[in-house]
Amino acid sequence: MTFQLIETHSLEDIQSQGQLYLHPETGAQVLWLKNDDTNRAFTISFNTPPYSDNGITHIIEHSVLNGSKKYPTKEPFVELLKGSLNTFVNAMTFSDKTIYPVASTNQKDFSNLMGVYLDAVFQPNFYDNDLILAQEGWHYHLEKAEDDLIYKGVVFNEMKGATASPEQQLYNHMMRMLYPDTFYQYESGGLPSAITDLTQAEFIDYHRKHYHPSNSLTIIYGDLDIDQALAQLGEYFDGKGKGQVVDLQIPIQKPAVRDLKDSYSLAQGDDPTNKDYLALVWHTGLTTNSLEGTALEVINKLLMGHNEAPLKKALLEADIAADVWGEVNDFGYPTGYAIVAKHTDAEKQAQFKQIVFDSLQEVLVQGLDKDQIEAALNRLTFVLKEEAISESSPRGVIAGMKVLSSWQYQGNPYQNLEFTPILDELRTKAANGYLEDLIREKLVNNDYLAQITLVAEPGKSDKHEEKVLADLQAYKAQLDSDQVQAMVDKTQALIERQEASDTPEDLATIPMLTRQDLKADLDLEAVKVSAFGIKGKAYNADLFTSGIDYLQLFIDISDLPNSAYPHLGLLAALMGRIPTQSHSETDLQTLMDLHTGGLAAGINIYEVPGQEPKTYFVIKGKALEASLDQMVDLMKEIFLESQWTAQKDILQRIQAMISSFQNRINYGANALVMNRALAQYKASMFLNEQVSGIDFYNFLKASRDALKADQGESLTSELQALADQLANPDRLSLFYVGQADRLDTIKAKVATSFKDLASQAMGPAVTHPTGQVQNEAFVTAQDVNYVGLSTPALADLTYAGKVYVLGTILRLDYLWNNVRVKGGAYGAGFRHVRTGNIEFASYRDPNIDKTLATYLNTPAYIDNLALTDQDLLKYIIGTLSSMDQPLSAYDKGVKALSLYLTGQGVDSLKTYKEEVLAVQEADLKGLADSFRQALASYSKVVIGNKTQIQAEADQFDQIYDLF
Structure with missing residues (x-):
């Protein structure tokens, strides 16, 4: 060897x-x-x-x-x-x-x-x-x-x-x-x-x-x-x-305060007022010191983890910026800690820095709250232990990256895989002032610090692009x-x-599996359904979860109109993030971290072809079995006691949500354009657009403006009215992922907690519309585009093995070669949905018209498919791979429930896999006319560069500014 x-x-x-x-x-x-x-x-x-x-x-x-x-x-x-x-x-x-x-x-x-x-x-x-x-x-x-x-x-x-x-x-x-x-x-x-x-x-x-x-x-x-x-x-x-x-072990430089002022681009014509960025960043140490790195993560949560955390609260109350956050940065060998203010005025840099240091000094005088420290450590322990057992992400890849973060710098390769000793040591040291000592050493008394100001400049990227193109033509002329x-x-x-x-x-040189290596086996069990409460049901995914209870409260909202959905989306986002009648936001966060692995709420939308979407307001929690009672009590509290009239807290949360959505535009706009285009044909996706898409983003901006103008009473009244309407036992069901022998305990605890709710008659189920069919473009300051297209439903393109396999071919051959390789985009995708709609989207794409032409030429590509038996087998294997990814127990449960509520059942997956295995070339080529028919009518949505969009303005019915 x-x-x-x-x-x-x-x-x-x-x-x-x-x-x-x-x-x-x-x-x-x-x-x-x-x-x-x-x-x-x-x-x-x-x-x-x-x-x-x-x-x-x-x-x-x-x-x-x-x-x-x-x-x-x-x-x-x-x-x-x-x-x-x-x-x-x-x-x-x-x-x-x-x-x-x-x-x-x-x-x-x-x-x-x-x-x-x-x-x-x-x-x-x-x-x-x-x-x-x-x-x-x-x-x-x-x-x-x-x-x-x-x-x-x-x-x-x-x-x-x-x-x-x-x-x-x-x-x-x-x-x-x-x-x-x-x-x-x-x-x-x-x-x-x-x-x-x-x-x-x-x-x-x-x-x-x-x-x-x-x-x-x-x-x-x-x-x-x-x-x-x-x-x-x-x-x-x-x-x-x-x-x-x-050698990656760089010499650490002499401490010095460094200042930088630069600009970033807005779209031409955008108002730059209060759109600057401020940042303070310290060098804090080396990645080979896992104890310090973990401690800084805890410190960041304590100082900046929610709106009532001391440093974040001081910055928000001083109205420094629309959003502020802290981040522990693993730059490589060195590490840093940064505090960032987004959408502010560059002139506030001195005030920003003063508040940061004054607040840190105040923390040192007062000391960190011991219960909050313990809560933060409990939450971190839960996250790390759950990650270690989860199968939804490739644990080996994650472990490899953790190993490299110390081993690459000649450190101990095992240190980031052994979190229990680090957390135990941190608990012991934290009880004796270790975290306060780190704040003093790494932040307050640390002059290895940089101050950065980033000023908004409308049209900067366009001017730069014009210069690049002019320089290229001048170069060519020489x-x-x-x-x-x-x-x-x-x-x-x-x-x-x-x-x-x-x-x-x-x-033939590329090694491949054979048909004998492929199976249509299914590692998924159907959910078990029983009665719960007045009209509800209890859904149970009977799975081993290593002693963790995963519980979701399903609140039926099928009788609420479309106009309520933006408010429902906001209601969900605020739960657990604003004060309740019993606790401040700080105390609430401490209790959630002490007793759970996290609570959250959201809107779940399930589509059954030929029926109205099934819609639920869902409150989700996870906790160790011993903490079930505390978890359900906290779920009840955020559901029934949240202070929906707390306008200041709601405004701060909305501003953070707007900031988060803008990051989605920068990093995930391909999903936004794909979903918005599909919303023009599907009621379920139009609802999704109201609670998480561009329509919801616009609602958040309007709500922010109303609150800032002291005109938020209508908003908060609507939130309170909706919360009261949801507090109805007739609406309540539950979903539990965990072993079936605990289901009766779960049902009893939830029933007891909500026994005092007054029953109210629900209205009839609402018929939900689709969005308006039109071609839309949304302008940003980016130099690239995200080009989406969707079609109406077509029966021939509903879920079937042949459409799955063709999707693999389109993604990894046709779109890859034409949009990425030849077109220069970073990526392109295709998706088909159960009702027979098809969708395309590109990512960081220099083109618009060429990419749309590629989408529309798909039928001709299918006409000309010529696959050998080996080619076909290859695509079958790739399709099965995408259908058969490992899942954690929780994710298996969520998938099984979705299959049940959408009327498919887990056996449908086995059917789809069997169909994939049986696909022939003729099946694929036979879809060309279906694609041709589907693409005869379509809507397109583009997010991207203003100059390019305006140059192709005749393609769009509406052009909007996104920021």
Whole structure:
């Protein structure tokens, strides 16, 4: 064996044994987290500090997955997505490292994934093909000599979207200000202005130096054949000799207060008043000190965790900003703590800083509340223990990242997997003033501090984009005809590569499962239904939950009109976040953290074809079995005693919700456009739009304005009236995830708690409308777009195996190649829903019209499908993978309940899987006319760049400003 076992270590918190192996020749180390988890995971990491803002580490991360020596297809990564039973396949660039994780519950599939990834990182094809850098990074794009010259590239456009976010700009400034003489000053993802400086020679040289076994760390996780896994690693480690190990332990700089003032872009014409950002950020330590890092998380919760927390309260009462928050930042090796004020006036920087330091001094004088400390620690313990048993996320990938956060810096690889000793030590020390001492040392007396002001500037991005385009045309004008033709030739060569199909020989190199490896088995049990209360039901998912009760109160709202839903959405968001008749917000939060793993409320909407949506106001909680009584009492309190007339508290919460939604626009607008387009055809999605979409966002802004103008009485009266209307035992049902022998106990406790509610006759069920069918665009300051399209329902496109498989093909072949690879967008998606509607959406997309044309050309693509048996099998495997992801007990219960309430039943999943396994090419091609019919009528919704939207204004019935 080329690897030597050098130590073993018991890891009780994650029920694993750590086995550390050394590869003597290269010095590379491999950690196996041995346990009985069949969701196996592999992660290889490389120390990859950037040397500029050119995004080299990020672009390499993309590019190694574009073909390798053993697997020479254009994109083995995509082939794995198409034809693997993976539970996780990705790659991630951090500030100082790049990681490549995969996971699968199938041992054969896991080995296949591991082999393809190892070849990708160590033997990529881009050494001999500069078109890979051109596609994934950047290139001069010139299809014809007379065209305008532009930049294109997947990462280039991804980062145009990412760096448009003011929060991302703040984060980058924090690292630049705190660590200006280190590689942490650079944006590892790349700044668009610097990405275009990256050359092929730099690209190859960086990979050669940094992608060596000596500079790697590997984590293998789960129930697997370790000898086989090490043999796969040995194939790439043996014979490589000693390489350079890149040291990430930077020297910490001398403390100094640093000030920076910069600007971020609003859309042209937007009002910049009170839209600035302020931030204070301290260097606080190193990631290798887990005790300090955990303590700072607790401190942040105590100081800034809710609106009555002392520091947050002081800032809000001084009206410093619409929203304020604290964040513990893991920058890499160093860590920081930041306090951020969003939507404020730059002139308040001095006042902001003064309030922060005065409040911290006051905390030190008064001391932290012991009950609040214990509550925060209890909540953190619950979160960590629940995470350790949850199967919904690939535990091996998460564990790998936790290991690397210390191991990468020559720290103890196990420290972040052993949370119980850290929490025990923290409890002991906190009782003796440790947290106050940290506040004093890390914040109050720490002059290693940066102050950042980010001023809103309307039209900044448009002016920058105009200059970039003008500079490109000026550059082109300086070129002679041969140089221009060379650009055209390279552009055409790239297009030819993008349009070319992989050869059968190349595709055959990608390892695949066989039909014999596939099963239609179902790991999901139906919910059990019994009577509860007056007219309600008790739904039980009988599952082992490691002693945790998951309880939801379902309140029927089927008789409430559409106009009530924005208020219902706000009502849900406020529950547990404002004072009650019995407790202040602080005391309420303390009790919830002491006794539960969290309480929340929301609106659940279930669709049954041919019927009105089933709608519920849902109050959710989770707690250890011993804390059931306290949890139900708290659920009752936030339901029946919340102070709906507390206008100041409601305003503060609404402003934070608006801030959170604006982050969704920056990072998840693809889902927003997809859902809004579908809302024009589906009543259930129109309701969803009222409680969580753009309509709800507009309602929040109007409510904020009314409250700020002292005109909030109508709002609070409506909230109180709705809360009173919901407090009706005739409406009440419950849903419990946990073992059935506790159900009677659960039902008895809930019945006792709500026995005094007065029964009221409910009205008839309401018929809900759909949204108005129209083409809409929403303007932002981003330089990229999110392009959505949806169609009316069509019976031929309801849930069926053939539509599932076609969806996989569209996502991973047609849209991937046309919207991402050729179009330059970061991503594109397709979804079909049970009623037969189809949806498309793109993400960080430089185009609008071209992307819409791609969506509309889908039927022609289906007409021309020509799949080999192997191609078809690959897509069947990929479809089954997406249908069969591991789930935690709680998530299994939620899924089973949804299937019951939508009239499908869990057996429908087995039917769909059997249909997927039986799909033939003719079934897929037969859907072309259905898609053609569906796409004959559609609505489109775009969120994006103002200039581009205005240039295509004739495509839209309405254009709105979003901010």
